[in-house]
Amino acid sequence: MNLATHYICDDCHARIPLDTPALLCRACGGLLEIHYDLGRASGEILTRAAERRDIGLWRWADLLPVPPGTEPLHLGEGDTPLLTTRLLGDKLGIPGLLVKNDTLMPTGSFKDRGFSVAVGFARSLGVREAFTYSSGNAGASFATYAARAGIAATVLVEDVANDSKVAAISLYGARVLRLRYRSSLEIFAGVSALAEAGFYSFVNFINPVRHEGMKTYAYEICEALGWRAPDVMVHPVGTGGGLWGAWKGFRELKRLGVIDRLPRMIGVQASASAPLVRAFQNGQSTAGPHGDARRTVAQSIAGDAPIQGGARVLRAIYESGGRAVAVDDADLFEAMRLLGAEGVAAEPSAAASIAGLLRARSQGWVSPDDTVVAVVTGSAQKQPEALVRAAPPTDGVVSADPAELLALFGEPTASDR
Ligand SMILES: [Zn+2]
Incomplete structure (x- = not known):
């Protein structure tokens, strides 16, 4: 039973x-959101999802905009x-700290949640060619799913992207154009012109489906907590599709009566660029340009201006307290x-959850008895030069x-014998 009914303009x-x-x-010209007839939902949705772990986040297909019978685009x-956590929760004084390790996604980043669903949806509608822009990770994810779906992909990559991120996009088979620009506002003007000319866009929020994939965070986390929401969720924010998607997922679960808060x-x-x-x-509801996105190591969340003023992301933050x-x-x-030290190798932008x-x-905004989920969004392998900078020095050759x-080595300790 698929509950998606229509797009609705914000x-x-x-x-x-x-x-x-x-x-x-x-x-x-407003952003579109996908509406669901949640009143028709039954408990079977959760039962069915629990039984289909072999298809990953596609097990939530009843709550995704995929026509019945759509083959999961599942990698x-x-x-x-x-x-x-072993040490981190103690260090932060939050014993209930949980780390959602999305570095283990097929392309090493959380972006796969969104592209799996959004590219699968586009394929079901017969889209043959499409584009997105990216600081690197979204491009790799889009290229991967587009290749599997037979969609010709073009990725406009920010020129701050490192060579290995650009190479991965190209390896997955997408056409890559490196963007020269001064402010994110110029990028938005360019990608908006392409979308208005009729090219199908996977740019966050302009594409109304990507964050439908991101909302599966909420489903997975609440299911793991025995159908209870955490007190706090922490997410790095560039354009904010991950945070907005998760927030949408939590709200849907509450409307379904599955969680109570x-x-x-x-x-x-x-800080170098924090619009x-x-x-x-x-206390503003939209954000203007701020700072210089080139002056931080956090490439994946670096942008001096969020899409459409970041209105949705700010709304989620305000509404949630x-x-x-x-x-x-x-x-x-x-x-x-x-x-x-916890066994999770994160790129700088992904470690922002813990730093934040x-x-x-x-x-004083998080208390010791809170259950907190910190999302780690991308692998350290995404930004090898930052990994080298972050790692403690070795003992040499x-x-x-x-x-x-x-x-x-000296003497072995007694317990090791
Ligand atoms: Zn409208």
């Missing part, structure tokens, strides 16, 4: 049928581990080391000579 509330690959509202995305959403940005944090601090916090590069490197949580905790090695 601004003028126009309804558009789901059998067309719509992007923005044709009447007013192993979804159902990532929700890890308890919603989490506070904490969005984390890099949403500044808007939050000023959450926060937007900014962290420095030094905080990100420290958070990478803390996560490494440290900040929020020190400001030593001889393989047995006597010299024995001398270096």
Whole structure:
């Protein structure tokens, strides 16, 4: 039983049928959201989802905009581990800290949630060619799913993207164009012109389906917690599709009567370029340009202006009673080391969840008895040069000579014998 009914415009509330690959509202240019007839839902949805773990996040297909009978575009995305922590929770003074490890996605980033569903949806409508823009990770994810779906993909990559991110996009078979620009606002003008000219866009929010995939965070997390929401969810924020998607998922579960309350959403940005944090601090509902996105190591969340002023992301933060916090590069490197000690290798932007949580905790916004989910959005392998910078120095090169090695190791401790 698929419950998706139509697109609805954020601004003028126009309804558009789901059998067309719509992007923005044709009447007013507003962002489109997908509406579900949740009143028709039954408990079978959760039972069916629990029984279909072999198809990852596609097991929630009843609550995704996929026509009945759509073949899952499944490469192993979804159902990532929700890890308890060994040291980190103690260090932060939050014993109930859980880490959602989305570094284990097929392309090494959480973006696969959104692209799996959005590309699958586009394929079902006969879309043959499409584009997106990306700081790197979204491009790799889009290229991968587009290749599997037989959709010709073009990725406009921000010129800050490192060579390995660009190479991955190309390896997955997409056409890559590196973008020269001064502000994110210029990128939005360019991608908007392409969308208006009729090219199907996978740019966050302009594409109304990507965050439908992201909302599966909420389903997976609440299911793992025995159909209860965490008190706090922390997510790095660039354009904010992950945070918005998760928030939509939590609200749907509450409307379904599956959970009885919603989490506070904490969005984390890099201080060098934190338009949403500044808007939050000023109590504004939209954000203007702020800072210089090139002056942070957090490439995947670096952008001086969010799409459409970041209105949805700010709304989620305000409505949930959450926060937007900014962290420095030094905080990100420290958070990478803390996560490494937990067995999770994160790129700097992904470690922002932990760095931001440290900040929020020190400001008294998270209490010791809160259940907190920090999402780690991308693998350290995404940004190898930052991994090298973050890692503690090694003990250097030593001889393989047995006597010299024995001398270096000293005496084994008794318990190891
Ligand atoms: Zn409209």
